[in-house]
Amino acid sequence: xxxxxxxxxxxxxxxxxxxxxxxxxxxxxxxxxxxxxxxxxxxxxxxxxxxxxxxxxxxxxxxxxxxxxxxxxxxxxxxxxxxxxxxxxxxxxxxxxxxxxxxx
Amino acid sequence: xxxxxxxxxxxxxxxxxxxxxxxxxxxxxxxxxxxxxxxxxxxxxxxxxxxxxxxxxxxxxxxxxxxxxxxxxxxxxxxxxxxxxxxxxxxxxxxxxxxxxxxxxxxxxxxxxxxxxxxxxxxxxxxxxxxxxxxxxxxxxxxxxxxxxxxxxxxxxxxxxxxxxxxxxxx
Numbered sequence: 001x002x003x004x005x006x007x008x009x010x011x012x013x014x015x016x017x018x019x020x021x022x023x024x025x026x027x028x029x030x031x032x033x034x035x036x037x038x039x040x041x042x043x044x045x046x047x048x049x050x051x052x053x054x055x056x057x058x059x060x061x062x063x064x065x066x067x068x069x070x071x072x073x074x075x076x077x078x079x080x081x082x083x084x085x086x087x088x089x090x091x092x093x094x095x096x097x098x099x100x101x102x103x104x
Numbered sequence: 105x106x107x108x109x110x111x112x113x114x115x116x117x118x119x120x121x122x123x124x125x126x127x128x129x130x131x132x133x134x135x136x137x138x139x140x141x142x143x144x145x146x147x148x149x150x151x152x153x154x155x156x157x158x159x160x161x162x163x164x165x166x167x168x169x170x171x172x173x174x175x176x177x178x179x180x181x182x183x184x185x186x187x188x189x190x191x192x193x194x195x196x197x198x199x200x201x202x203x204x205x206x207x208x209x210x211x212x213x214x215x216x217x218x219x220x221x222x223x224x225x226x227x228x229x230x231x232x233x234x235x236x237x238x239x240x241x242x243x244x245x246x247x248x249x250x251x252x253x254x255x256x257x258x259x260x261x262x263x264x265x266x267x268x269x270x271x272x273x274x275x
Contacts, residue, residue, distance in 0.1 A: 006113045017116035036115045065152060066215065066225065076228040085154040086118050093116055103145055104216045 006032060018098055022056070025096030034094045037083075045082050045094075048074055052095040062092045064102040127156045127270035129263070134275060135164030137177040137207055137219075138184075143275045144222045151229035158270065159226070160263045161254075162236035165275075166243060169235060169251045174219050179207040220251070227253040234258050234266070 001020055004011050009029065012020045019025060030049060034041050041049075051072035055063045065088045069076045083090040089099045128150045132143040143159060150157045167173040181187045181194030181203050193199060208218070217225060227233065235250055235257045247257060258266070 002114070004113045011113070013114060017114040036113070037118070065229075066217070069225075076225055080229060086152065088152050089116070089118060102215075104148055104222075 014098070016099075018093055019096040020098070022096065025053075029096065030094050033096070037090055037094070039083065039090070039094070041094075042082075044074070044078070048072065048079065048082065048091055049095045052091055052097060056095075056097050061102070062088075062095075062097045062100040064088060064100045064104060066104050067102075124154075125269075127158070127267060129158050129160065129267035129270040129272045131160045131162060131272065131274045132165035132168055133163045135167035135173075135177060137179040137204060139275065140165075140168050140177055140219055141211070141216075141222075143273070144219070144226060145216075146273060147226050147231050148222070148229065151226065151231050156270075157226075157230075158232045158234060158263070158267050160234045160236060160260075162239050162260075166236065166239045166245070168219055169223070169233060169254050170243075170245060170249055171251060172249070174223075174251060177219060178204045180204075223251060223253065234263055236260065236263075 002013055002015070004013055006029070009024075011024050011029075014020050031041055034045070039045070048068055051068060051074075052063055055067070055071070063071070065076055065079055068074055068079060068091070074082075079087040079091070083094075092099045128147070130143045130147055132140070134140065143165075147157045147159055161169045167177060178200055180200045181189060182191065182200075184194075185191075187194075187203075194203070212218070216222070223233065233251070233254045235254050237257050237259045240246065240257045247254070250257075
């Protein structure tokens with residue numbers, strides 16, 4: 001585990017750069033992490049991020065794309081638009097969670 | 105690795121550049137329920153990683169995209185020693201239905217969709233579905249018999265052309 005700084009904030013991250021401490025994440029930080037990926041957060045992004053955060057608390061693991069689409073009701077097609085390329089990993093990164101480990 | 109000194113933020117390498125231009129071609133030639141899943145799971149995973157993915161359905165794999173059959177793929181114990189049950193049992197009346205029911209339940213229990221819904225998810229993720237021309241002709245089927253999201257009935261040569269430079273998986 002590595003400690004990094006973003007402005008005045010100290011963050012714990014894993015070897016790939018995903019945050020490892022659930023409590024270190026803030027709304028403001030999400031905006032900064034998204035900006036690193038060239039994403040500007042809209043209400044639709046926030047709906048996905050809030051779902052991921054809540055779902056992680058209750059299940060202890062990051063939701064897969066399928067879970068975000070079936071449980072949070074955001075169509076998979078839209079998730080690819082919101083977080084282009086690798087939506088599951090990018091969403092998890094912005095939400096300050098580990099990348100999902102589920103297959104589907 | 106643990107460091108005590110702080111360093112600037114590290115952004116994960118999402119490999120957007122690495123996956124641009126990467127292509128995957130998956131040939132689905134089996135119509136058994138258990139053999140339908142590997143191709144769909146790999147396709148889904150590849151699409152989630154930003155890889156352009158094409159699936160080609162041929163021979164028995166045609167059942168996966170044939171409207172009248174895609175909901176009704178079956179699993180049999182016969183010829184499958186991995187069930188670790190006597191082979192004779194698999195041939196008894198009702199055993200295939202029972203094994204199919206059991207496998208469908210196990211798949212559903214872990215939140216993995218059934219075949220039509222899984223294909224729908226693959227298409228929503230940007231995947232391409234192609235039907236084999238020779239199989240269509242052999243089975244006397246045309247586009248009206250196939251799942252709507254299939255983009256076309258094409259020859260093997262067409263598929264090879266469309267997947268120029270792709271990595272190919274045959275199932």
